Amino acid sequence: MTLQLPHGELRTQAAALARAAAWAELASLLGEHADDGVREVAELVTLRAESLMRTGQPREARGWLADTLPELARTREHVALRRATNLLGAAHFALGELEAAREAFERALELGQEDEDDLTVARATNNLGAIANVRGRREQALALYQLAIPAYQRLGNALGLAQSFHNMAITFRDLGQLGRADECERRAIEFGRQAGSAHVVALAQLGRADLSLRGGDAVLAEAGARHAARSFAELGDPINQADALRVIGAAVLAQGRHEAARVALDSALALARAHGSALHEAEARRGLAELHAAAGDPSGARAHAEAALHLFERLEAATEADELRGWIAGQGGD
Amino acid sequence: MVSGSASRPAAPPRRGATSAGAPAGEPVGPADAADAPEPALAPRLVVVPLSDSFAEAWLPLASDAGLRLQTADSLAAIDPRAPVIGLVAAGGMEDALPAALRAAAAGQVEVAAVGALACHRTAVAAMRAGAADYFALPADLDRLRSWLMERAERFRERAQGLAFAETEARKYRFDGILGESPALMRALGLAARVIPHPNVTVLITGETGTGKELLARAIHYNGPRRTGAFVDINCAALPETLLESELFGHEKGAFTDASAAKPGLFELADGGTLFLDEIGHLALPLQAKLLRALQERQIRRVGGTRTIAVDVRIIAATHVDLAAAVRAGAFREDLYYRLTVVPIELPPLRARQRDVVVLARHFLARSAAEYGVPIAGFTQAAERQLRERDWPGNVRELRNAVERAVLLAAGPALDAPDLEPPPSPRGVTDGGLPFPAPLDEIVHAAAVRMLERCGGNKSETARRLGISRPRLLRILGEDDELPATDAGAP
Numbered sequence: 001m002t003l004q005l006p007h008g009e010l011r012t013q014a015a016a017l018a019r020a021a022a023w024a025e026l027a028s029l030l031g032e033h034a035d036d037g038v039r040e041v042a043e044l045v046t047l048r049a050e051s052l053m054r055t056g057q058p059r060e061a062r063g064w065l066a067d068t069l070p071e072l073a074r075t076r077e078h079v080a081l082r083r084a085t086n087l088l089g090a091a092h093f094a095l096g097e098l099e100a101a102r103e104a105f106e107r108a109l110e111l112g113q114e115d116e117d118d119l120t121v122a123r124a125t126n127n128l129g130a131i132a133n134v135r136g137r138r139e140q141a142l143a144l145y146q147l148a149i150p151a152y153q154r155l156g157n158a159l160g161l162a163q164s165f166h167n168m169a170i171t172f173r174d175l176g177q178l179g180r181a182d183e184c185e186r187r188a189i190e191f192g193r194q195a196g197s198a199h200v201v202a203l204a205q206l207g208r209a210d211l212s213l214r215g216g217d218a219v220l221a222e223a224g225a226r227h228a229a230r231s232f233a234e235l236g237d238p239i240n241q242a243d244a245l246r247v248i249g250a251a252v253l254a255q256g257r258h259e260a261a262r263v264a265l266d267s268a269l270a271l272a273r274a275h276g277s278a279l280h281e282a283e284a285r286r287g288l289a290e291l292h293a294a295a296g297d298p299s300g301a302r303a304h305a306e307a308a309l310h311l312f313e314r315l316e317a318a319t320e321a322d323e324l325r326g327w328i329a330g331q332g333g334d
Numbered sequence: 335m336v337s338g339s340a341s342r343p344a345a346p347p348r349r350g351a352t353s354a355g356a357p358a359g360e361p362v363g364p365a366d367a368a369d370a371p372e373p374a375l376a377p378r379l380v381v382v383p384l385s386d387s388f389a390e391a392w393l394p395l396a397s398d399a400g401l402r403l404q405t406a407d408s409l410a411a412i413d414p415r416a417p418v419i420g421l422v423a424a425g426g427m428e429d430a431l432p433a434a435l436r437a438a439a440a441g442q443v444e445v446a447a448v449g450a451l452a453c454h455r456t457a458v459a460a461m462r463a464g465a466a467d468y469f470a471l472p473a474d475l476d477r478l479r480s481w482l483m484e485r486a487e488r489f490r491e492r493a494q495g496l497a498f499a500e501t502e503a504r505k506y507r508f509d510g511i512l513g514e515s516p517a518l519m520r521a522l523g524l525a526a527r528v529i530p531h532p533n534v535t536v537l538i539t540g541e542t543g544t545g546k547e548l549l550a551r552a553i554h555y556n557g558p559r560r561t562g563a564f565v566d567i568n569c570a571a572l573p574e575t576l577l578e579s580e581l582f583g584h585e586k587g588a589f590t591d592a593s594a595a596k597p598g599l600f601e602l603a604d605g606g607t608l609f610l611d612e613i614g615h616l617a618l619p620l621q622a623k624l625l626r627a628l629q630e631r632q633i634r635r636v637g638g639t640r641t642i643a644v645d646v647r648i649i650a651a652t653h654v655d656l657a658a659a660v661r662a663g664a665f666r667e668d669l670y671y672r673l674t675v676v677p678i679e680l681p682p683l684r685a686r687q688r689d690v691v692v693l694a695r696h697f698l699a700r701s702a703a704e705y706g707v708p709i710a711g712f713t714q715a716a717e718r719q720l721r722e723r724d725w726p727g728n729v730r731e732l733r734n735a736v737e738r739a740v741l742l743a744a745g746p747a748l749d750a751p752d753l754e755p756p757p758s759p760r761g762v763t764d765g766g767l768p769f770p771a772p773l774d775e776i777v778h779a780a781a782v783r784m785l786e787r788c789g790g791n792k793s794e795t796a797r798r799l800g801i802s803r804p805r806l807l808r809i810l811g812e813d814d815e816l817p818a819t820d821a822g823a824p
Contacts, residue, residue, distance in 0.1 A: 003391040003472050005479065042480065077477065079484045106594045113595070117484075118491065139572055140591070143580045150563045150602035155491045156498025172571075180571065189704070194501065217756040223741045227705055 007037040007044070014047050027051035034064075042072055042080035049087045058094035065091065082111045082120045089127055096316055102131050122151035126164055133171050136319050141171045162191035162200040169207050173214065174319075182211050202231035206244050213247060218254035225251060242271035242280045249287045253294060261291050282311035286324060293331060301331060377417040377489040378402045379482060380409055380443070384434055387425020387450060388471050395479055399486035409443050417489040419482060420445030425471065428456045432463035446481060496561060503555040511545075511552060512696055513689035517681035525549060528676045529557040535628065537613075537673045538651040540680030543730030546651040547611060549680060554607040559647055562606025565599050570615035570797060578620055579636045582627075588637025600633045600644045607647045613673065614654035614665065615797060625669045648673070664802055683725040683732060690732065694720050697733045698748065701740040709743055715750040723753075781809045 005011065010033055017026040030038050030048040038044040045068045052061035065088040072081040089104030105127045112120030129144030145168045152160035169184035185204045192200035209224030229244035249264035265287045272280035285308035292300035305328050312321040379401040381392050396403035401419065406412075409420045420443045424431045428449040435447060446467045447460035457468035469478040508529070511522060528534050536553060538546045547566065554564045572580060579588070583598030599608060610616070616624065627633045628648060632641045650673050659665035683690060695711065702709045712720070725731050739752040785795045796806040 003388060003475055005476055041476065075477070077480060079480050103593075109596075110594050113597075139576055143572055143576050146567060146580060146599070147596065147602065150565045150599070153498070153563050153565075154495050156494035156496070158498065177571070180568070217738070220738050220741060220756060227741070 007033075007041055010037050011041065011044065014044055018047055018050075023051045023054040027055045027057070039068060039071070042075070042077035045072060046080050046083045046087065049084060049091070053087060053090060053094070058091040062088065062091040062095065078111070078115055082108055082115065082117060085111060086120060086124055086127070089124070093127070093131065098131055098135065098316075102128065105131070118151045118155050119157070122148045122155065122157070122160055122164075125151065126160070126167065129164075129167060129171075133167070133174070134317075138171050138175050142168060142175075145171070158191045158195035159197055159200065162188045162195055162197060162204070165191065166200060166204050166207060169204070169211075173207070173211060178211050178215050182208060185211065198231065199235055199237065202228050202235065202237075203240065205231070206240070206247060209244075209247050209251070213251050213254065218251045222248055222251035222255070238271045238275050239277045239280055242268045242275070242277065242284065245271065246280070246284050246287050249284075249291070253287070253291055258291065258295050261287075265291060278311050278315055279317070282308045282315070282317075282320070285311070286320075289327075298331060302328065305331070376402050377486060378404050378419070380404045380406050380412060380418050380420050382406055382408060382420065382422045382434060384422065384424040384427040384430050388423055388448065391471065391475065392421075392423075395482055398479060399482040400490070401482070401486050408437060409445060410437065412443055417492070418443045419485045421448055422446075422460075422465070423448040425450040428453075431456070431460050431465075435460060435463035435465050444485065446478070448478065499555070499561045502551075502564070503560050506548070506551045506555040508552050508556045511548070512693055513686055514692075515681070515686040515689050517685045518689065521549070521678050521680050524676065524678045525553055528678075529553055532558045532647055535647070535673055535675045536649045537656075537675075537677045538649065538680060539656075539677060540651075540653065541682045541728055542653050543728030544680040544682060545729050546653075546680060547609065549678070550607070550609045550649040550651060553649060554609075554647070557647075559606050563603050564607050564609065565603035566609040566611060567599055568611045570612040570800065573797065574617040574620060577616075578623065581620070582623065582633050582635055583638075584636035585638040588635070592637065595635070598633070598635065600627060600646060601642060603646045604644050605646075607649055610648065610650045612652060613650040614652040614656055614659055616665075618664070618666065621666045621669050625666060625672060628669075628672050659802075662802075662804075664804075683728040687721060690720050690725070691717050693729060693732055694736050697736040698740060701737045705741055707740055707743065708746065709740055710747055713747050713749045716748050716753055719750040719753055777809055781806060785810070 010029075013029060014026060017023075017029065026047065030044060030051060033044075034048065038048055045064075049061045049065050052058070052064060065084055069081070069084055069088065072084055085104055086108040089101045089108060092098075092101035092104055105124045108120055109124035109128065112118075112124055125144050125148040129141045129148065132138075132141035132144060145164050148164045149161060152158075152164060165184045165188035169181045169188060172178075172181035172184060185207045188204035188207070189201050192198075192204060205224060206228035209221045209228060212218075212224060213221035225244050225247035229241055229248060232238075232241035232244055245264045245268035249261045249268060252264060253261035265284055269281060269284040269288065272278075272284050285304045289301045289303075289305035289308060292298075292304060305324060309321055309324045309328065312324060377400070379392065379396040379399065381403070383389065383405060392405070393403055409418070412418050412420075422431060422434050422445060424434065424447070428451050431447050431449060435445065444466050445464065446469060447457075447463075447465040448469050448471060449456055449460075450471060452470035452473055457470075460468045467481060469475075469481070471478070508522070508526065511518075525536075528536055536550075538549055540546055550566070551564060554560065567577075567580065569577060575589075579592075579596070579598065581598050581600060583596050583601055584592050586592060586595045610624075627644070630641075631645070632643045634641050656665055656670055656673075660667050660670050691712075694717075698709060698711065701707070720732075727734075735753055735755070736748075738756060739748045743752050781795070781799065784799055785792065792803060792806060796803040799806065801809075
């Protein structure tokens, strides 16, 4: 009797492309075979979804997964089912469908717990924490991140630990607990280094710079953010470089150096717009609004603030939008 | 026993065993123990063939999963410590499966059954005999491959987890704790005595920034529980209801948001250590629940009915005077005595003057490496300032001061002015507090502002301010009905 896996050649090609992180080619290959093999092989189903997510097509990934998940469940393909469910959550999250994302991550968590799959448990818990944080439920977010950490520890997954600690730092920061946030960023740097991820290390260093600024040490904040900006430039990550420039802008503004602040914030805005990051554009504009207000230009301040508010509203970032509305009202506008 | 060799002919053995594995392509062949090249504990797929059917499938399956392949007459002789997945394969001999499974599995190794019959009765019989699953080939070949790959992944995860624990253990080596002052030596001496006893509860006290968490980690990673998880939770970071579910877990539907069951930190720390930082902030109802967990070594999830046994060492830490909190009725006396089995007090940095420069040099080297700044050391004036400063924030303040100086330094060595404290920190507030103003006015305004932010919830306000509820009520002038003693928070 001959035993051969179905669609062996397609699997081999897909696995090679995934190993090489050639996501666009993989999405194209699996797209061509979507109804001609991919659907019948559980690992190809999830690989197609992953390739769609990684090539910025969350809507297509969501549609594909909604279509194929029932079959994975029916055929007891547990590994693929867990992974696909988590990916579905990620697709909903990317599309701003928070409730649907929460449901998918909860389901992935349940499946992970049933099958004692620590990695799915850790990822889903971490993702649920991110949703809670976006919704402003900071303490619930903390509780979730805290649960993800032992799972990542058991797996020896230093990168997961670094990401969870960085997420926790953001939440502590938003709660105004700057000391705890800083300790979490330190842990994120420690584990980021252990995992060899210069990217997470730079993110956490920028997080620490932001904390210094919020703590009133603008000089230290500027030095830390400049260091992070250099790292992001070396890593070829313009979006986070824009964020670092925004922190530099705010730090030098706090030191009364208006021209330096304008240069940094204009660069941040240009980078954010060039790379289509609405969130970073909104934050850069908020910084520019503060700069114009400090420079005695209320109409310029208002224009930037309203543009930022519009972006925050579009992103459903309710806390940021509320704070900005309060700031605009405090500037004496109507 | 085992082992594969490229020079030997391929033939499915009936006696002894063969082994082959990744990289793919290595032929399977009979061998003896003399040329066994594989590590004893390398992850393996051990196949017990009851017939020659499907023989060509095992090597590709093992290779895809990254497992070495071995065939054997039985799984009974397998080293139970070894990461092994078993398959009893019976193409055409399905009737013999249950007996072979009972003989092979012996409860040590996860084993699946493989046959040619896609028949419910065969599957049920195999699983009743101890198989984790039944796969009918060729239809289930893909599912069998996934099953093997998942288990192989678990082996890799477990190995990675152990390697991680070893790395952590190196980071937190007991003899790596810097300092030689007598006060520190006394604390470390006590800790050293408690390390080998995995169930002894430890209470670490000391001012903020003295390194309580570092010592807790050192106790964990140098002791017999080092391969288990070190789970830490700050009892002041979460409100009471969330903290309860965080510690003990909850069942589905236990409360409005509980859409799925979740284990708590006690369960996640099973086999390891649970570090309860700022235990002095634990609310009284939770103290009672913690006490029960410590006494009975079992917990019950929120909304659950069954008890769950947990094997956890508890290390608690606090910067408040727990004895005073007991006297004030804010901390249970019985829990206090449970926790203070071995109390270890970490000295403040001002009591460790001779350690200050040693610590500062260590922080300098670390920060200079982290930020790529070429700074060789401190000037004499800087070292004098390090020794003379009071460091109320203890080691954490010293570390932050050195880090700041490194990041901002202009010269090749850090000088005294580089170590000047940063501008006064300010919290994130919605508006300014009265300043300059009498201290009690500032304190009152801070309490009122926080109360507003907490929607009028006084317990939450006290928690966020880091003070006891009675103290908050006194600040707000609402303490008439309460005892005057402070609960112990600063």
